[in-house]
Amino acid sequence: MSENLFLDDFTVGQRFVSGEHLIDEAQIKAFASQFDPQPFHLDDDAAQSTLFRGLAASGWHTAAITMRLMVQGGMPVEGGLIGAGGDISWPKPTRPGDVLRVESEVVSITPSRSKPQQGMMTVRGETLNQHGDAVQVLVVKMVVPRRV
């Protein structure tokens, strides 16, 4: 899809699938070193004795990769992807070697009463690994422009 969509172009239940991203141990450790320096994100041996039972990506790393996949063709919103907030959960850890993709569904569409040029759209995005397991579920409220 090459053309970006306005709020008026979306429909509830509409689905989008992103491209894929392969995450490896080096990426996991690099992100964790900078933003989440805990043993279970930095060292496979140290991670064995933790809740994770092996090296796992920071949840915020999974979130950041999810954003990258969304921006790069995951959902073509006019003006870009701007989130106001949402609910996030990580049902399973992201592991080295996982191939992630994002499957998104439009949950609700709400034109603004006070701002005729925009509205809010709620999107439920599942970040899935190569086995089809959800490693992240994000229900996010996005600001989306209208065709005016």
Place this chain on the structure above:
Amino acid sequence: MSENLFLDDFTVGQRFVSGEHLIDEAQIKAFASQFDPQPFHLDDDAAQSTLFRGLAASGWHTAAITMRLMVQGGMPVEGGLIGAGGDISWPKPTRPGDVLRVESEVVSITPSRSKPQQGMMTVRGETLNQHGDAVQVLVVKMVVPRRV
């Protein structure tokens, strides 16, 4: 505080304050290039004509910095900071030159019925800039070990 806390050591209403992090334009652009490559996170001129009216950090960058501040003394949880999920919002953008800190409050403490060695703790964390404005509010459910 040098000693880590178990679930049993926390009390509802207990508060913690992290150290500080100065975010600059280079950090904002580096994170965005890797994870959220949109004009308003990459280029101040391009950002002027967007909802952000100037360069702003990716919300996921604010989240990642928040995690770093939490891990580095923001809340001393035994076994580390492990989040199962939560609600996140970004009331204001994070800007170049902002000095961020996290103020956290324990909202609820729930020992597990099935796993006597752990429980869940809900923490509300506000990421504040140097003016005291919240750039992120995260209400997160954390897995915390018990003294057994």
